[in-house]
Amino acid sequence: MDFIDLKTQQTKIKETLNTNLQKVLSHCQYILGPEVKELENRLASYVGVKHAIGCASGTDALLMALMAYNVGPGDAIFTSPFTFIATAEVISLLGATPVFVDIDPRTFNIDPAKLEQAILALKDNNPSFYPLPMVNVERRTSNIKLAPRCVIPVDLFGLPADYDAILAIASKHDLFVIEDAAQSFGAEYKGKKTCSFGNIACTSFFPAKPFGCYGDGGMCFTNDDNLAAALDSIHVHGKGIHKYDNVRIGINGRLDTLQAAILLAKFEIFPEEIELRQHAAQRYTDLLTNTNFEHRTLNIEHSSLVTPYIPAGYKSIWAQYSILAKDEKHRLDLMKRLQENKIPTAIYYPTPLHLQTAFSVLGYKKGDLPVSEDCSERIFSLPMHPYLTEKDQIYITEIINK
Numbered sequence: 001m002d003f004i005d006l007k008t009q010q011t012k013i014k015e016t017l018n019t020n021l022q023k024v025l026s027h028c029q030y031i032l033g034p035e036v037k038e039l040e041n042r043l044a045s046y047v048g049v050k051h052a053i054g055c056a057s058g059t060d061a062l063l064m065a066l067m068a069y070n071v072g073p074g075d076a077i078f079t080s081p082f083t084f085i086a087t088a089e090v091i092s093l094l095g096a097t098p099v100f101v102d103i104d105p106r107t108f109n110i111d112p113a114k115l116e117q118a119i120l121a122l123k124d125n126n127p128s129f130y131p132l133p134m135v136n137v138e139r140r141t142s143n144i145k146l147a148p149r150c151v152i153p154v155d156l157f158g159l160p161a162d163y164d165a166i167l168a169i170a171s172k173h174d175l176f177v178i179e180d181a182a183q184s185f186g187a188e189y190k191g192k193k194t195c196s197f198g199n200i201a202c203t204s205f206f207p208a209k210p211f212g213c214y215g216d217g218g219m220c221f222t223n224d225d226n227l228a229a230a231l232d233s234i235h236v237h238g239k240g241i242h243k244y245d246n247v248r249i250g251i252n253g254r255l256d257t258l259q260a261a262i263l264l265a266k267f268e269i270f271p272e273e274i275e276l277r278q279h280a281a282q283r284y285t286d287l288l289t290n291t292n293f294e295h296r297t298l299n300i301e302h303s304s305l306v307t308p309y310i311p312a313g314y315k316s317i318w319a320q321y322s323i324l325a326k327d328e329k330h331r332l333d334l335m336k337r338l339q340e341n342k343i344p345t346a347i348y349y350p351t352p353l354h355l356q357t358a359f360s361v362l363g364y365k366k367g368d369l370p371v372s373e374d375c376s377e378r379i380f381s382l383p384m385h386p387y388l389t390e391k392d393q394i395y396i397t398e399i400i401n402k
């Protein structure tokens, strides 16, 4: 059994895939060929946003978004500690400082109430109100006080963050918002598609994401003409009127034509795959809630296993189907039992970012962000993809329910 099955999908798109790839091989425009523009146009209109800029990865998409706002030393960027390293890595790469805000235990996404506490604590320079990072003064020429600039909400496991609440707080405190939609392309929040929230939204086409290519790729989305122009320049070495006129420091961040051609083939069956993912997730939940599972409550529930919670008005794309065990030992037992029956599982994420060695310079300690820490000890993910069969899901859930 596969954790994510990409083979079945490939057999379904084989013909279009071959035609699309052959077209690229005949026109030979491997860099910024017509397929890139075509994909940008199609995805921008799908998401309902004016501009889309293809890029080399989801990480580059996030980096470019921060670069478009000239983020740098002294800037505080608020984000979730319960995410993939890339979300916060790009902040540090630009010399800015990540400020980690704990998650809602039901959705695993950034908690808007805590976001506001963290912003107020930072403005007041008062870590007793909310845990704040240490600024590494030694490495600076002067002691720069951090200025709140931006929030990066993450749509974890394909479930959108609470954008109404987050955007209201961001606007009140004059922060811009970058949506990390790396895991959520195709999901919806109150009737709107993800990749349409905030000032710039970023997604990833890494093969294992819900909409993945056969290598690395990503995309930025925005309604703002000036930001779109900046992103377009940044992803080609800060180009101006032409590629050898360089008006800013940029990166080599283009999406390959071949990857765009692959995504165009996959896009044809994507709507169907979204529905298949909904069915597979619902089947898991039905098969698990019959027994000892409980739907999530606000309290961090330790008495039973917990299935995913999808608030009213949200549609997840189910990048992962993640459940919480009672505790770390229970998780280990369950994962071992599944492994003995040849069922692959994974832990996203075993260490919240504020406790990662790479961020030790920020001075966070265990206990600072207790919900993320608790989830990282109990969470694990089951095989999830559009072509998961009911038979396999019965087999998997019977082992868990035993």
Ligand SMILES: *Cc1c(COP(=O)(O)O)cnc(C)c1O
Residues within 6 Å of the ligand: 057, 058, 059, 060, 083, 084, 086, 087, 154, 180, 182, 183, 204, 205, 206, 216, 217, 218
């Ligand atoms: C995968 C991922 C990224 C990075 O995307 P890449 O294409 O792998 O660079 C960023 N943020 C989150 C939440 C992700 O899951």
